[in-house]
Amino acid sequence: MVRSMRRARRVLAGLALLSVGLGVAGCGARVDETGSGGQAAASCVDTSGDAVKIGFLNSRSGTMAISENTVYNSLAMAAEEINASGGVLGKQLEVVAEDGASEPTVFAEKAQKLIRSDCVAAVFGGWTSSSRKAMLPVFESNDALLFYPVQYEGLESSENIFYTGATTNQQIIPALDYLKEQGARSLFLVGSDYVFPQTANKIIKAYAEANGMEIKGEEYAPLGHTDFSTITSKVRDAGADAVFNTLNGDSNVAFFKEYRNLGLTPEAMPVLSVSIAEEEVGGIGVDNIVGQPVAWNYYQTLDTPQNQEFVAAFKARYGQDKVTSDPMEAAYTSLYLWKAMVEKAESFAVPDVRAAAGGVTFEAPEGAVTVNGENHHLAKTALIGKVAPDGLIYTEWSSGTPIEPDPYLTTYPWATGLAG
């Protein structure tokens, strides 16, 4: 018995060694042999038929599902509209939808699947910065295209991503300008503990220093944090002129409830939020947030013919009680922008689309947007709005004209050194 076990052990050890040996024997390219880390695998997009595949990658489950479902809905509506009006270059769009499950790892895996296994021509989706950063290497290594529809923290620009939401100089800096105009001399920063609030606050602090504003405090809550009694106490005690809020998701509800519980009001100490759109207002409770300012590039109440059409079509499709918000509009716009780029390039191939992208414009519900061919962002108009008792947001202040995207803030002298 013992001897037989020993023999078995020897056989197995041999087997294990063999497998390791196999692994070492046949290795491929080394990093230094191919310069920047190897060539991208060849694209497998099939454009021979009368349809072309595109991918939608949104969280349909998990904590981000509520927000990302609305983006998915407006993407689906745009695809249907485009198909009804003859498709792109005469080809109907065939949508492959995948669930990102609110987890960066899943986003990376599903992006890989859409590109390598489903061979889609472009992918639309993502919401959190984590999901975008997780997908970025996948798109770069496969030389594929991602259209990302949400405002974010800037300091990024990829050949393989088109950013159709705002970067910091189209949202956060105008918001700071607005607060300064309103006479705020000191700020308190409240955010969730992750990359967007931290990077945003870094920019805000640099801005404050250059503009003689005082930062009275800076607090981060873990994602999903629900007890804000201590943080709101600190906010109250610091007595700043305004609060700059980069909290994410459900934390906003607990924060605003507690804020009101302490007797703080938008008149005494306004809380300017950059992650609260029409969709979120209902969850927070209109009573808790009415009169507070928010910063975006689009509101449902905008008075443009394109927007009236968009809102009417959306409500007709998904229900009269549904609202439209900035990321939804940016997602809807992104599909039309891709269509315009493909038609300008007369090709679905990624290098051709990218080459044609610069200068492509679209009359979006938010107004005209233009693609910047250099950094792949859009020129967008900044709008500060206030939450009204009906739960909608009305524009208070506008930058007037579209602001050129500047993700690395190179045109702002005080921002030197922020890009790392």
Add this chain to the structure above:
Amino acid sequence: MEILVTQIFNGLSVGSILLLAALGLTLTFGQMGVINMAHGEFIMAGAYTAFVVQQTLGSAGVSLLLSLPLAFAIGGLLGVLLEVTLLRRMYHRPLDTLLVTWGVSLILQQAARDVFGTAGVDVPAPGWLSGPVEILGFSFPRSRLLILALSLAAVVALLLVLRHTSLGRRIRATVQHRQLAETSGISTRRIDMMTFFIGSGLAGVAGVALTLMGSISPNLGTSYVVDAFLVVIVGGLGQLRGAIIAAFALGVAQSWIEYSTSASIAKVLVLVLVVAFLQFRPQGIFSLRTRSLA
């Protein structure tokens, strides 16, 4: 002074929520040994009960008062359902109850997502509960005071039931010596069911209290359940007074550390403190002295 009072109050208020969440567990975990991970989802069910009641009734004040008994009943019924269908056959393998109820909690969470959506929903507090109230020159949020009062009321009610009713006597008898209780003519099966009903019902009440603080979302329970278990462990299994002390101690520690550092560090430090405490007192603050517990 101002900060001291505010932070002690905040700590008590955090503690009162922990206590409400853990009170039911002192029964189901502490006394019956079932590790019910779905306890958090019973809290969530209570919170959504408050939401639904308010959606149908409209008036915030009336619906708050009405949701308390209703959430107790709904949480309790969910608990009884779980006990009868699954846990009854598993009392002899407590570790496995943890995994089974984790499965239940996954299903309940997903069901809540499909029914109510993943977004947090708001249950507006009645007008007389919003804003602060001045006491001795310090201002306290009214809703927090109500939660504090509610948790103390729940403790008193539970104590009265356990000490002074025949049901309470039978529950204690069953916990202390199941066989002997059975010989005395107590139907231990029914008592198990009732214990679970009360324990889970208290989770429902905790859910209603949570609506006063923040949003109600399907993953509401997960953020409280681990903390609630820690309270029970630190307090000592099945020890009501232990749970009370542990809850308030953890609450005060959490908000003090949070005030001087940050919320994430506070959470981690509190966990470290708990582990350290259990190192020299593994049985918790108080330990149950019965024959049946080795």
Add this chain to the structure above:
Amino acid sequence: MTTFTTRMLRSRYSVGLGFLAAAVVLFVVAPAVLSDFRLGLLAKYLCFAMVAVGIGLAWGRGGMLTLGQGVFFGIGAYLMAMHLKLADAGPGETPDFMALISSDGPPWWWEPFRSPAVTVVAILVLPALLATLLGLATFRRRVRGAYFAILSQALAAAFAILLIGNPATTGGSTGLNNFVGFLGFSLRDPANRLMLYFLAAGVLLGMLVIIRQLMVSRYGELLVACRDAEERVRFLGYDPATVKTVAFAVAAVTAAVGGALFVPIVGIISPNDVGVVPSIGFLIGVAIGGRTTLAGPVLGAIAVAWAGTTLSEQFPSGWTYVQGLLFMLVIAFLPGGVASLVAIRRRRGTAPGPELAPTKGGKST
């Protein structure tokens, strides 16, 4: 009849045959049948299977329900990820994501992991060390099963909070990703990705050999004895705390190795992969496959991960229901897992769990 099959199964031929079959499937069949993308997924499942092997030993054989394996998986993964980020940045340079948040270089505790050798040693030693400390601390105090489970879960929660709370050094909620090379080989070259798959398969097979030897050794008997009657083991003059701690440490190392390979294979590690939920998720495959067996956890983990991917492609929210139902039904009604359905059992291997065994009389509440 039973003794005959048992002897058959334990003979070197059948064990050898089993391993040979597994090797053929992993090294010949799978690469021939699966596309590059699916093979990459299989490589990821193999990493989960490594975690499962360790859980099978600690939980199935040792009766320690550990809800914190995500911590060890995470330590292995983050150590490897730190090394890859430093290697990509080049000697003396700062990894790209750090520069975004602060302008200081990498903190001192990153520096040792510039060396691949230090990283590999750390991946094996650090988790074992941590597990030994934790194990001795808890098992010596004779902390009960339920306490151990909840404390390990709290540990997983704390670990994830710490990772998220330090974006400048751990990448925060995004985690670490965007790796270019692995020990000098480009991760973008499909040939290298194939080799990574082979590496994972080879490591898993090697791990199975080691764990099998542990299980059939005297130590393995002692471990099962600790699970079923800890007091008796103590009376016989052994120290159950040491016995259990060894199993816990071995499980920690297998989880860490799985995590370390997960990083180059999947290309990202984030707190979402190491917190409370994934830590419990590791258990379901083990339970389904049969927690007390050797092959059960491996096959169970691969099957569950595969089902998860496939189902979530079809119905996004359906997978959560299925996962919940699996936990409920398998644990409540089939505690031995699928392995207990298969007629060939080993008497010792399928002995009931610690809770089933009549240990200390009257200990039930």
